Amino acid sequence: MTRNEIRTRLRHFEALCREQGLPLTVQRRDILQTVLERNDHPTADQLYESLQDRIPGLSRTTVYRVLSMLVEMAVIRRLHHPGTTARFDGKIHRHHHLICRRCDKVIDVHDTTLDEVPQPDVRTEGFEIDDFSVHFTGICAECRNKA
Ligand SMILES: [Zn+2]
Ligand SMILES: [Zn+2]
Structure with missing residues (x-):
């Protein structure tokens, strides 16, 4: 995804949060941004590992919870393939x-x-x-x- 696309998508997410009265936390924004930046359809654990240094105090549970929320809001997708762990896709x-x-x-x-x-x-x-x-x-x- 290009820088511009990512910026547009983040802005859209911010607007969506405002609309739904959800606080836009740094964690939510950073997790979404990382999914959008990656083209490899990462698993929740891979995202947790790459975000650990960027967000101090981040827990695995938070990553899982935020990813579910983002899927629910339809800003990212969850891919299911038989026999593999769920993967996340920023392309909707x-x-x-x-x-x-x-x-x-x-x-x-x-x-x-x-x-x-x-x-x-x-x-x-x-x-x-x-x-x-x-x-x-x-x-x-x-x-x-x-x-
Ligand atoms: Zn292979
Ligand atoms: Zn894809």
Whole structure:
């Protein structure tokens, strides 16, 4: 994400906090900023580790709690893939992912043809689809080179 994009997103978050009467703490702002700065879809623990020095006294619990709050506010996304820990994504527009089965790396894929995947008819399930993204599993370049 570019510096400008990050600035815009942070400003949007500030406005959202004001609107919802939530105090904009340094911790919340810094955690969001770190997610936006990273393109590697970090886990909560990875975020905690990279923020430890920046925010003195930060606890793991706080990181988890703030991340959940940010997901709830739809300013970031949580990615779930079977068998892996939850990862966080600062990109909230529709995009897709490549997931390495060996190292769990998650790479963004932007492809408008994937944005038009036909939706299955799930009326009999009583299910209402509100979002989707496609993920492809495989082996990343780095892991393939190691093999
Ligand atoms: Zn890999
Ligand atoms: Zn992504």
